[in-house]
Amino acid sequence: MVRNADNAVLHSRPFREIVGHLLDGKVWVVANFDPPVIAHAVSMQIEVPREVILRDYVYRPYVEVDRTTREKILRRDRHLCGYCGLHANTWDHVMPQSRGGGNTWFNCIAACGPCNWDKGDRTPEEAGLRLLWEPYRPAWA
Ligand SMILES: [Zn+2]
Known part of the structure; x- marks a missing residue:
């Protein structure tokens, strides 16, 4: 291993x-x-x-098995916005898709409309937003 x-x-x-x-x-x-x-x-x-x-971190290219969907992300995050904790009904790509971010468990987080709109095509750092939890791959995925 x-x-x-x-x-x-x-x-x-x-x-x-x-x-x-x-x-x-x-x-x-x-x-x-x-x-x-x-x-x-x-x-x-x-x-x-x-x-x-x-010894050194190896970049893991996005692979098919890591792909996810909006429905699955909302289920994982229990419809809570990863930026403000309020009710979420959209999903956000932490690294925007326009900049190479993929539909993967580790790049997607549930988001409410206002946070998603506010963040736009920026990273959380650029938008002054902080992730309340790190995206992860749930055991059931
Ligand atoms: Zn929010």
């Missing part, structure tokens, strides 16, 4: 790639197999890690 620098689990990677990262010093081992699993290469032996963490 490979975890990103923020501890999010990335999909499992081929063993060969993980060993390559290990040798390059790009990952830290956070768990080993018990009993240890030793890989034999031509000139060396290496213990195969069960879990490693990437």
